[in-house]
Amino acid sequence: MKKHNILKIPYVNLSKQFEDEKKELLNEIEKVLSSGNYILSDEVEKFEKNICKYLKVKFCIGVNSGTDALILSLLALNIGPGDEVITQANSYIASAAAINAVGAKPVFVDVLDDQTMDSTKLKSVINSRTKAIIPVHLTGRMCEMDKINIIAKKFNLKVIEDSAQSFGSKYNNKNSGYYGDCAAFSTHPLKNLNASGDGGFIVTNKKEIHNFVKLKRNHGHLNRNRVKFWGMVSRLDSIQAAILNFRLKRVKKVLSKRMENAKLYIKNIDKQNIYYPDFRKNCMDTYHLFVIQVKKRNQLKKYLLDNKIETNIHYPIPIHKQNFFIKKFKNLSLPNTESQAKKILSLPINQYLEKSQILRICNNINNFYNNYR
Numbered sequence: 525m526k527k528h529n530i531l532k533i534p535y536v537n538l539s540k541q542f543e544d545e546k547k548e549l550l551n552e553i554e555k556v557l558s559s560g561n562y563i564l565s566d567e568v569e570k571f572e573k574n575i576c577k578y579l580k581v582k583f584c585i586g587v588n589s590g591t592d593a594l595i596l597s598l599l600a601l602n603i604g605p606g607d608e609v610i611t612q613a614n615s616y617i618a619s620a621a622a623i624n625a626v627g628a629k630p631v632f633v634d635v636l637d638d639q640t641m642d643s644t645k646l647k648s649v650i651n652s653r654t655k656a657i658i659p660v661h662l663t664g665r666m667c668e669m670d671k672i673n674i675i676a677k678k679f680n681l682k683v684i685e686d687s688a689q690s691f692g693s694k695y696n697n698k699n700s701g702y703y704g705d706c707a708a709f710s711t712h713p714l715k716n717l718n719a720s721g722d723g724g725f726i727v728t729n730k731k732e733i734h735n736f737v738k739l740k741r742n743h744g745h746l747n748r749n750r751v752k753f754w755g756m757v758s759r760l761d762s763i764q765a766a767i768l769n770f771r772l773k774r775v776k777k778v779l780s781k782r783m784e785n786a787k788l789y790i791k792n793i794d795k796q797n798i799y800y801p802d803f804r805k806n807c808m809d810t811y812h813l814f815v816i817q818v819k820k821r822n823q824l825k826k827y828l829l830d831n832k833i834e835t836n837i838h839y840p841i842p843i844h845k846q847n848f849f850i851k852k853f854k855n856l857s858l859p860n861t862e863s864q865a866k867k868i869l870s871l872p873i874n875q876y877l878e879k880s881q882i883l884r885i886c887n888n889i890n891n892f893y894n895n896y897r
């Protein structure tokens with residue numbers, strides 16, 4: 525078949541999701557619009573209750589983004605100027621930006637081969653200013669939370685899980701969001717449980733965190749006229765909450781399809797030329813991203829694009845290597861983070877891919893490396 529006759533395989537397919545859900549989803553949106561109740565409505569409360577049930581946690585507070593979920597978590601734990609918080613430089617900028625936003629200093633540790641936090645490196649960056657650790661469950665694969673929590677306990681540090689990419693993931697049979705003092709989730713349109721705009725939420729089993737965030741996200745309002753402390757506006761929007769309530773009912777299917785897609789890749793890509801993380805016992809990776817690590821990454825990416833296959837890189841420049849950080853972190857060496865940035869490639873993994881499309885991607889990857897040998 526000639527190349528121009530081949531259909532493009534898109535990296536994401538949000539318009540297909542809308543097409544799929546249109547009739548029922550528009551009905552849900554219409555209900556909110558016709559209720560005239562748009563701010564912190566029943567839909568938001570219903571969503572918070574649904575999440576508590578799904579993730580088996582006591583409290584959930586809907587906020588307007590994953591970034592705000594991290595910022596509000598840090599504020600709830602009283603972290604601010606003069607404090608240091610440890611996180612990963614291979615994450616999306618938001619993980620470190622949230623630390624900066626509360627006036628604290630982000631400190632980076634290196635990662636394991638599978639891109640999760642290397643707990644053995646934590647001790648070397650802990651000092652008297654260190655207040656918390658933010659492990660990032662990047663791609664939907666959870667960090668080794670048992671090991672991280674042992675160190676946190678020993679040094680009296682708080683733990684905030686950056687669960688933005690890991691809704692529904694499990695580590696040692698426990699959900700993402702179980703292990704930290706609290707956890708921050710994003711419902712950005714590209715996430716597995718996605719809104720059609722910005723959104724996020726915090727989960728916690730701690731009443732004091734819940735009580736603080738609930739007021740803080742809404743200008744500190746105790747009621748219409750009374751304010752307890754300075755707050756901000758970071759409420760989950762009611763229309764987005766309605767969309768999320770609708771999609772939450774279907775999310776198990778979305779996660780299963782993504783896991784099925786990952787298995788198909790693993791079965792059909794020639795293992796000689798790529799690395800991907802192993803399945804771990806009692807864990808569930810939910811594949812917000814399916815990342816392989818390869819030699820000649822840029823050439824492979826171009827080859828795939830020439831063959832009408834869109835891929836992505838999450839993220840090509842580690843946070844400490846961003847121009848505005850270079851001066852500050854010029855002596856920082858994170859060998860795994862830095863070498864992975866040159867090797868990682870995110871393949872399409874969305875739930876709308878067909879088996880034949882995944883096989884086409886695998887064939888193309890195998891052909892690329894066969895021709896290079």
Ligand SMILES: Cc1ncc(COP(=O)(O)O)c(C=O)c1O
Nearest residue numbers: 589590591616618619688710712
């Ligand atoms: C690891 C990680 N943390 C935090 C965020 C921030 O979430 P949001 O975009 O909803 O603010 C994201 C979003 O992409 C993320 O991937």
